[in-house]
Amino acid sequence: MGRPYKILMVDDEPDLEPLVLQRMRRKIRSGDYCFVFANNGVDALDLLQEDQDIDIVISDINMPHMDGLTLLEQIPRVDPSVRAVILSAYGDMDNIRTAMRRGAFDFITKPIDFQDLQETIERTRLNLDAWRAALSSRDAVVTAQGETGAGPAPDREAAN
């Protein structure tokens, strides 16, 4: 299956990290998931910039420095291939709708239902895999076009 699926969790509540690590321990131990954590949107963007391997961002809404809805708008500028899931208060329809309209892939409500979280991560993963397969076809088309001569100009040094 390759490398673990890398998930960035963004929340200013310090008890989220141990909770996630505890509840997701099997998935972590089996090498399916690995988690990184940030306390606010600014830190999250820094991490996304540094680490190209992050596949999914799961972010709280209310945080200092930069909130989750602003983060959502910023993510595509840093890494358009990342999928974002918003953590909202239960029934907070306004924020959920805003997040979805800003391009969130999905949302999860607090307190976190870990079964739901895992299903959501798996769906996100399937979606990402399908996209990546399609995009790699696009790259392969460019390569094949290179072979047909539709690519860059010939290199005269090639033969000797």
Added chain:
Amino acid sequence: MTHKTSGMKRPYNILVVDDEPDLQPLITQRMRRRIRRGTHSFEFAGDGIEALEKLNANPDIDMVITDINMPRMDGLTLLDQIPNVSDIDVRCIVVSAYGDMQNIRTAMNRGAFDFVTKPLDFEDLQITMERALQHLEEWRAALSSRDALVALQNELEVASSTQQSILPKAFPKSDEYQVFANMEPARNVGGDFYDVIRLENGKVGLAIADVSDKGVPAALFMMSSRTLLKGAAIGLADPGEALREVNELLYEENETMMFVTVLYSIFDPASGMFTYSNGGHDAPVLVRAGGGAELLSLTGGVALGVAPEINFPSHTMQLEPGDTIVLYTDGVTEAMNGDGEQFGVDRIQEVFEANPPTNSEQATHALFDAVREFVGDTPQSDDITCLVLRRTEDGA
């Protein structure tokens, strides 16, 4: 000239599923501008079963907007069933009661793209619809790359097999000499070629060549170089004269500015004389019957197709029974391993010094095996070609 390009595209086909009869006139009314412009069209179904029937009947449906609570089949069951409908690619939006988190979460986990709540906020619905359709467009564009890729690969495979088919696979059978050759293209189509040409009086012409550049342009240049060389080889008894003629013909019509390095030789089994001429190609390796491998002295010459009126001197030497000549392209010497190290001509000599050739086919395989072992998993950027001539021991 004033046709609108948007007029060329069929409208987005949206299936609205709800058991409330007043939804249809409401949607038709609120979406009237889109309908009139021809960008969107709407169909309606009263429950999940009717929706599935419509989806089965019309694979052009792009989007399903469905209520949750309906008779016969509810919206959540419909979501589960949609992936079983073949040949459709839809995005689903679920309409739920405001704050009905449980159903919304279930719908999302069953693959809904998004949801809207009742009473319908048409602005939110429109934004959500457009977002889903944009997503669908991007997805279809990515998928069309996949189809284009398959088409391109098919064409390249045809080009590849056409090209491979002109390289001789059956070699002259003689008591006096053996010839064997192989080409492994780095890509679907390559720029290397070899040829084995039967000449008058039992002589045989042996050519190896490498076209500058890669891919289809190189393959086409290779095809014409090979044809010209064959013609010249049959008409001219001297390798240098054959190269001179091919060079003139290639130069005259060489608008692509490509060139080809060629080593062309003639072997006379009656006398054992080996005459060769070099057009900028790598020097052949001679493996002596008594052991020891050496590079044949280069006879100079530049690549063909670059400049007119070039003389290609021929050089003649005596092959003794059991002597072996190895012609190769720089795909062999420049084959690279994981450390960026090249195979080099020294290793060709080492291969045959360590294992003196017993016949041409075995020698060809020995060289390819050595190159493969050297490069390991490292992908190669150049075609690898080798042709081996051996004067047999009973040939004397």
